[in-house]
Amino acid sequence: MDDFNSSVCVAKNKRATLERIEKYISSVYFTDCNLRGRLFKERLPIENIYYRACPLAACSDDSSSLVPSTYDDVKDDSKFEKISIGFQMHKTWSAHWIRLEVTIPEKWINEEVHLFFDCGGEALLWENGQPVQGLSGAEYQDRKNYVLLKKGVKATETQLRRTLYIQVSCTGMFGAGAKMMIAPPETDRTCTLQQAELVVVDRAVRDLILDLEVFHDMAKHLPEQSHRGFQALYLANQIVNRSIQPAVESSLVQCHLKAAEFFAERNGESQLTLYAAGHCHIDTAWLWRYKETVKKCARSWSSVLQLMEDYPELVFACSQAQQFEWVKEFYPDIFSRIQHMKERFVPVGGTWVEMDGNIPSGESFVRQFLYGQRFFEENFGAICNVFWLPDTFGYSAQLPQICKLSGVDFFLTQKISWNLVNKFPHHTFWWEGIDGSRMVTHFPPGDSYGMEGKVEELLKTSQNCLDKGRVREAVYLFGFGDGGGGPTADMIERLRRMQDNDGIPRVKFASPYAFFDNYRTESKTSQLCTWRGELYLELHQGTFTTHANVKRSNRKCEFALRNAETISSWNMLTRGHLEYPQSELNKAWKKLLLNQFHDVLPGTSIQTVYEDVHQYYKEIADSCNDVIERALAALLTGGQSENVYAVNTLSWTRREVVTLPNGENRVSTSQTLLDGSTVALAEAPSFGYAVIDGRTQHSQSVAASQNESGEITVENGILRAIIDAGGRVVSLKVKAASS
DSSP states (O other): OOSGGGSOOOOOOHHHHHHHHHHHTOSSSOTTTSSGGGSEEEEEEOOEEEEEEOSOGGGSTTOOOOOOOOGGGTTTOOOOEEEOTTOEEOSTTOEEEEEEEEEOOGGGTTSOEEEEEEOSSEEEEEETTEEEEEEEOTTOOSOOEEEEEOTTSOOOHHHHEEEEEEEEESSBTTBTBSSSTTSOBOSSOOEEOOEEEEEEEOHHHHHHHHHHHHHHHHHHHSOTTOHHHHHHHHHHHHHHHHHTSSOOHHHHHHHHHHHHHHHTSOOOTTSOEEEEEEEOOBOSSSSSOHHHHHHHHHHHHHHHHHHHHHOTTOOEEEOOHHHHHHHHHHOHHHHHHHHHTTTTEEEOOOSSSOBOSSSSOHHHHHHHHHHHHHHHHHHHSSOOOEEEOTTOSOBOTTHHHHHHHTTOOEEEOOGGGGOSSOOOSOSEEEEEOTTSOEEEEEOOTTOOSOBOSOHHHHHHHHHHOTTBTTBSEEEEEESBOBBSOBOOHHHHHHHHHTTTOTTSOEEEEOOHHHHHGGGSSHHHHTTOOEEESOBOOSSOGGGGTSSHHHHHHHHHHHHHHHHHHHHHHHIIIIIOOSOOOHHHHHHHHHHHHHHTBTTTTTSOSOHHHHHHHHHHHHHHHHHHHHHHHHHHHHHTGGGTOOOOEEEEOSSSOEEEEEEOOTTOOOOTTOEEOTTSOEEEEEEEOTTEEEEOOSOOOOSSOOEEEEOTTSOEEEEOSSEEEEEOTTSOEEEEEEHHHHO
């Protein structure tokens, strides 16, 4: 091994050599003799496994309660029963607890020991009363292991004998769709305990597998004419030749050191720099309900915090104040750790949720920032300067103005890359709104917020960039997303190897703020092009109409909240009878903003989500009605008046037909309709109120006549309508135009 290049290394055929390397590290083929098959040195099944169903009623599949079960619910519980591999848990969305009594053999005291656990669903592991890491089972291979002992760190007696608690959710990472992901969920999903064992991991083998993954992908994806691609191919083939012999750790280490020399060959100054930030896009609701998202946040974010202990370079970008607030309320230990790591666990976005970008009112957009920025400032000491909306179905032209007024200078999304017809012409540019407000906007050229630390992704990001010559940097977001998960150790390890590796873009672990800091000077931004107006997504147009009742309820609640705030303000300013109901209105606004999430308001979630959504709309309406009734009772002469009032919360005088309260007959000019309701003509000044006293008259009298053929003519000073004997309107004219 002193002369690494002395071995015979003839690669006559690129495809055959690539195939050889691929099979050598495959987890599917030839694991009886390849390198992957040597990854686990020893295994030991865990014998002491115990189970109990979740003790909280809120954990049932049909409960809408957001309250998750935690360690405190089961720590002193005697109702655990012993189970074994093959045990099944039912039903969809239900919660369960498993306890593992772990004893690590003393002969493994200096080894790297992992727990491997697969329950067929999603899970959160607790140790010493703390949530420490999420675990993903069944078809998701990204995170089934938890490190119990690290190589070379001598274990204590306490570390060798441990009790672990695992909270299981009977659902997959992407819900429980029957036969396909976006199908209606199964009603009786089964999660089966498939694995619970201790495993000794060979770190030298793992390091070499990761080396070969990068070599293989460089050789495969760099241009055919690239010298660097063939250098990677030949070195990888040499490593296979050297390491394929009976396992000797020293030879594996030397192969890894040779790979490190290759990765240390630096890039030229002209290479694109990718600002790599971990990310975990969690849909606040989609193929699962709000209550499941609470647990998804805990599983994903605890895993990120665990990774940060081993990878000090990892920076993680995280949005949505609502999700932070849930974690703060239900998992305070995780939230406290996030606050402690706020320089690396970086809040972005500034909004309450990642909302729909088209349907909410302008006031709702403002409130998204008001409540979001307030939360981040109160809990992290600063507002967010980057608007973060990577998965929304289009963006209103009013957003740049609202962003700038909310203290936000930059915007990031990637969704416009989904356009069906027209490819958007830029990745880094000025976005200008309807009032002329501008913000530097970036679309990660890799067209994804869920990269996996692969060579192919880095090359695509560089090649796909549409602003070559104007920019020298781009954002690269890595980590499993949509259903949660986040970055993994393997992703970070691969990116470590590619930080400054000749032939591929540079990688710099950094936050999105560091990227946008490059665009604070005129010398940089003057080179950027400008896009004016709406960022329209040429896809998912059905989101403008689907679940129309949800959209109607959203608008009615927006109106109700405005009325409640306006009337409460009048009362406080003019009468001072009641304290302003800030707490009630805050709760109502937060529910409305939550329901404006980009997979809820557009109508793209499963049916059970909308059961929760409509319940929230009802609670908002009830709360607003209660606030309005209390304020009016105090405002209108202390509720002692015998009069009936018309209240106008708009900024112009209104003269309209109004429906009177049930049983009201004190207005002399009222009229009873066929449905039994009573209406009257009322007039009220802008931002004011007036008594409905019957003195308000129609400005145009109404006349009706019938001719011999049975046609009825109805007219006033403006309109003339003719209705035939069958009840059909056969003519409707504006009299001024028809005269």
